[in-house]
Amino acid sequence: MIARLQASRARRLSERLTQQLTPAQTVVWTALLIVMVLFPTIVSSSRFIDTAVTYGIFAIALYGLGLLYGQTNYLSIAHSALMGMGAYTAAILFVQLGFGFWAALPLSALLAMAAAVLLGYPALRVSGYHFVIVTFAACELFVLATRNLGGAEARSGLTGGAQGLDVTEPVGAIFGQSFDINLELEPFYYLVLAFLLIAMVAAQLLIGSRLGRTFRAIRENEALARSIGVRANFYKILAFGISGVFAGVAGALFAYKLRHIAPDLFNSFEGVELALMVLLGGSRRLMGPLVGAIIVGFLPEVLDVAGIGLTPFQRQIVFGLLLVAVIILLPHGLVAGIADLYSYLKRSLAETLRPPPGSSPPPSEPAAPPNGDTLAAGDAEQRGAT
Amino acid sequence: MRSERWRLLPNSRGLLALLSLLVTAAMIVAACGDGDDDGEPAVAQAQVQQQEQEQPQAEAPAAEEEVIWIDIGVVAPSSGSYEVFGHTYEASGKLVEHEINTGAQYCIDQGVCEPGGGFMIDGKLHKLRIHFRDDRSDINAHVALVQELVRDVGIVACMCGTPHDFAVASSKVTQPAKVLHFSGSSTLEEILTAEATAVGGENHYLFQTETREWQRSGSIMKGGVDLLDPNSEVSVIMMLNDATGQFLAPYIKRALEANGQTVPEIIYWDPATTDFSPLFSRAKAHDPDIIVFMYDPDRAIQAIPQALEIGAANSGYFMFGIDPAEFRKRDLDSDLPIAMACVPLCHGETDRAEAREYWVRYDAFGNELRSFSSVSLLTYDDYYMLIKAYQAAGTFEDSDAVVAALLDVRYDGVIADGFFFDDRHIVAHGTEVCVSRQGVFECQFTPPPATPPPGTPGF
Numbered sequence: 001m002i003a004r005l006q007a008s009r010a011r012r013l014s015e016r017l018t019q020q021l022t023p024a025q026t027v028v029w030t031a032l033l034i035v036m037v038l039f040p041t042i043v044s045s046s047r048f049i050d051t052a053v054t055y056g057i058f059a060i061a062l063y064g065l066g067l068l069y070g071q072t073n074y075l076s077i078a079h080s081a082l083m084g085m086g087a088y089t090a091a092i093l094f095v096q097l098g099f100g101f102w103a104a105l106p107l108s109a110l111l112a113m114a115a116a117v118l119l120g121y122p123a124l125r126v127s128g129y130h131f132v133i134v135t136f137a138a139c140e141l142f143v144l145a146t147r148n149l150g151g152a153e154a155r156s157g158l159t160g161g162a163q164g165l166d167v168t169e170p171v172g173a174i175f176g177q178s179f180d181i182n183l184e185l186e187p188f189y190y191l192v193l194a195f196l197l198i199a200m201v202a203a204q205l206l207i208g209s210r211l212g213r214t215f216r217a218i219r220e221n222e223a224l225a226r227s228i229g230v231r232a233n234f235y236k237i238l239a240f241g242i243s244g245v246f247a248g249v250a251g252a253l254f255a256y257k258l259r260h261i262a263p264d265l266f267n268s269f270e271g272v273e274l275a276l277m278v279l280l281g282g283s284r285r286l287m288g289p290l291v292g293a294i295i296v297g298f299l300p301e302v303l304d305v306a307g308i309g310l311t312p313f314q315r316q317i318v319f320g321l322l323l324v325a326v327i328i329l330l331p332h333g334l335v336a337g338i339a340d341l342y343s344y345l346k347r348s349l350a351e352t353l354r355p356p357p358g359s360s361p362p363p364s365e366p367a368a369p370p371n372g373d374t375l376a377a378g379d380a381e382q383r384g385a386t
Numbered sequence: 387m388r389s390e391r392w393r394l395l396p397n398s399r400g401l402l403a404l405l406s407l408l409v410t411a412a413m414i415v416a417a418c419g420d421g422d423d424d425g426e427p428a429v430a431q432a433q434v435q436q437q438e439q440e441q442p443q444a445e446a447p448a449a450e451e452e453v454i455w456i457d458i459g460v461v462a463p464s465s466g467s468y469e470v471f472g473h474t475y476e477a478s479g480k481l482v483e484h485e486i487n488t489g490a491q492y493c494i495d496q497g498v499c500e501p502g503g504g505f506m507i508d509g510k511l512h513k514l515r516i517h518f519r520d521d522r523s524d525i526n527a528h529v530a531l532v533q534e535l536v537r538d539v540g541i542v543a544c545m546c547g548t549p550h551d552f553a554v555a556s557s558k559v560t561q562p563a564k565v566l567h568f569s570g571s572s573t574l575e576e577i578l579t580a581e582a583t584a585v586g587g588e589n590h591y592l593f594q595t596e597t598r599e600w601q602r603s604g605s606i607m608k609g610g611v612d613l614l615d616p617n618s619e620v621s622v623i624m625m626l627n628d629a630t631g632q633f634l635a636p637y638i639k640r641a642l643e644a645n646g647q648t649v650p651e652i653i654y655w656d657p658a659t660t661d662f663s664p665l666f667s668r669a670k671a672h673d674p675d676i677i678v679f680m681y682d683p684d685r686a687i688q689a690i691p692q693a694l695e696i697g698a699a700n701s702g703y704f705m706f707g708i709d710p711a712e713f714r715k716r717d718l719d720s721d722l723p724i725a726m727a728c729v730p731l732c733h734g735e736t737d738r739a740e741a742r743e744y745w746v747r748y749d750a751f752g753n754e755l756r757s758f759s760s761v762s763l764l765t766y767d768d769y770y771m772l773i774k775a776y777q778a779a780g781t782f783e784d785s786d787a788v789v790a791a792l793l794d795v796r797y798d799g800v801i802a803d804g805f806f807f808d809d810r811h812i813v814a815h816g817t818e819v820c821v822s823r824q825g826v827f828e829c830q831f832t833p834p835p836a837t838p839p840p841g842t843p844g845f
Contacts, residue, residue, distance in 0.1 A: 162632040
């Protein structure tokens with residue numbers, strides 16, 4: 001009986017993940033998954049694999065940020081600080097208590113979630129630009145605190161001051177497979193990929209759940225949601241807390257990737273960069289945060305290899321212009337924009353091939369919602385979760 | 387249907403507009419250059435860089451087919467917020483590569499080079515191929531580039547890393563791979579313990595190319611106090627609040643105290659500070675004779691006029707990492723003397739003949755003189771010491787043998803005679819301090835103190 005129930009639940013979960021994919025989306029997702037799995041084989045450059053690891057870790061945090069921004073419309077700059085919370089938790093547990101990665105991981109996630117809830121409680125009383133500014137300030141506060149907790153003498157104190165902390169051991173082995181990125185890049189890449197896929201699945205399940213619908217109800221009309229008994233403040237803080245879990249896991253991975261952390265790795269500039277990735281890729285499509293991370297992570301590297309390396313100054317100009325362009329022209333991100341374009345082309349083609357009036361009309365597909373906002377109006381929209 | 391088209395068309399128009407914007411941005415960027423004073427477009431610079439990287443192979447005639455190339459990496463910030471620390475690595479690296487591969491007279495005189503260029507190891511001709519990489523002041527890019535050089539290019543040594551976080555993070559890559567790693571960050575001495583640098587230790591292949599901080603601080607502070615006002619009693623330190631600054635501050639304080647100063651306060655300034663007046667007012671409340679402004683010379687040049695305006699110090703100001711030749715260009719007017727520490731020896735003012743000749747070669751090669759340019763002296767000698775070690779070990783591939791040989795090298799270079807890495811893989815050198823009194827310079831070379839001041843960690 002229990003086994004049947006479990007099988008039924010697993011089937012329902014699987015259906016929620018796959019049934020709403022159109023053939024085109026299935027092709028795109030399959031291709032993307034194949035590329036991600038084969039990436040270390042396709043791209044033999046250690047530089048690109050290392051970059052993929054770094055931005056794969058960022059993408060995990062982005063799925064949390066995407067959940068918060070895409071589902072509740074609150075754009076947080078503090079996610080770099082929440083990543084920092086996860087990273088510092090992992091590093092401090094290692095340095096002070098000798099905890100390895102696997103033992104520290106749940107605590108990193110929990111403390112980042114707690115930090116997000118603590119921050120969210122006052123911060124979510126405001127919205128829009130005010131919320132962005134509050135989270136920006138929180139990020140700076142995190143950097144100031146970690147930088148100065150060390151005291152006047154370097155490397156003293158819990159956080160190691162501005163010099164930060166060293167994690168001298170790699171991620172512990174599983175079934176004999178070690179994950180020391182400095183000995184072998186590939187195992188760590190697949191570890192990050194596994195976490196990334198879990199993050200994507202978790203985000204998709206959350207979005208499709210009753211909780212996700214509640215978040216969207218608040219996003220679309222908070223007053224209306226309150227009027228039907230939704231405890232909006234609680235759910236907004238919950239959304240922030242859940243997004244903190246993603247950031248905490250990413251932070252722990254980041255600490256074990258670099259094996260050295262310092263306050264400046266989690267400053268507000270990094271927070272803005274995370275927000276940039278989400279805005280570029282789009283937060284309401286499952287592929288959005290991943291695409292954002294790929295663009296921001298790989299564009300400078302590819303240009304550099306092509307001999308037109310961008311200095312940080314130039315990179316800021318390019319990404320700034322790109323961001324302005326995307327916000328104005330593609331407010332739901334590049335992925336939604338491309339999906340819109342695809343729908344338009346498909347529709348145009350269908351119109352061209354449509355038989356002349358008088359013959360029986362072919363069955364037509366339902367129209368896509370405007371601007372690719374496939375998660376805007378409830379479960380039916382899940383069909384377009386590219 | 388028409389209305390549906392109108393709804394969708396703006397999106398495709400949007401994409402076209404986006405593409406146009408991107409093309410425009412690329413054109414703007416190409417036209418802007420990289421923000422350097424010379425205004426050379428980035429694309430052109432990249433092409434020049436690429437040509438330079440390919441040069442050793444292109445230059446090699448057919449007869450030199452038996453040349454063995456030794457790959458060495460340089461990963462440093464040539465752009466971005468840490469650019470001021472990175473350009474020195476490129477300057478010395480390119481000069482050394484040129485001298486060694488072409489058989490420059492200095493290289494021959496040092497007993498390293500063959501007349502036709504290159505150097506012998508175990509009876510075979512070798513040349514250097516230095517791979518320069520700009521990490522763009524981004525630690526993630528830095529680590530990725532070091533991974534590339536270590537794993538894909540197969541470098542055997544790396545001048546990798548400044549500032550502190552970058553050097554530590556990339557050492558996690560170089561050390562397991564047994565790649566010799568040289569970094570100027572004096573903060574490394576904390577991890578270069580006897581245990582870590584011993585054979586089999588986690589940092590056995592890591593070397594600090596600058597002297598121990600208590601030696602450097604002792605040397606520059608003695609020079610500074612002697613030149614500014616030997617009778618001074620009170621000094622206030624204004625220190626950049628970052629990893630290096632927090633590390634340096636207690637050393638500078640102890641060094642000042644060892645030179646008869648009372649230090650009532652260390653005032654940390656945030657990297658984003660532009661208005662230093664409130665901080666100088668706070669310093670002035672202590673009625674200081676000397677204000678020591680550390681450690682970014684470019685910021686010091688911006689800040690000290692603000693201090694002069696409110697008369698914060700009585701005897702003078704001390705700044706770090708700038709040469710008199712560079713200071714002259716900045717045209718800073720001051721009634722009070724301003725002391726500046728070069729690490730280790732000053733461009734244009736040093737008494738050491740070998741260093742003066744180095745600066746002549748440096749300028750002739752077309753290297754730019756900027757803040758911290760004098761640090762290039764250190765990495766310059768490191769390359770020659772490394773080659774001496776290869777020659778002594780009879781190999782460049784056996785890192786353990788090379789490290790053992792490098793620790794035995796006593797090198798008469800541009801910095802000092804008998805220059806060497808000690809058993810903790812750190813060099814020892816004095817520093818030169820110059821003082822400008824209304825544009826007239828006076829310099830003093832101070833060897834490192836024999837003993838550390840009381841309270842120094844580890845002593």
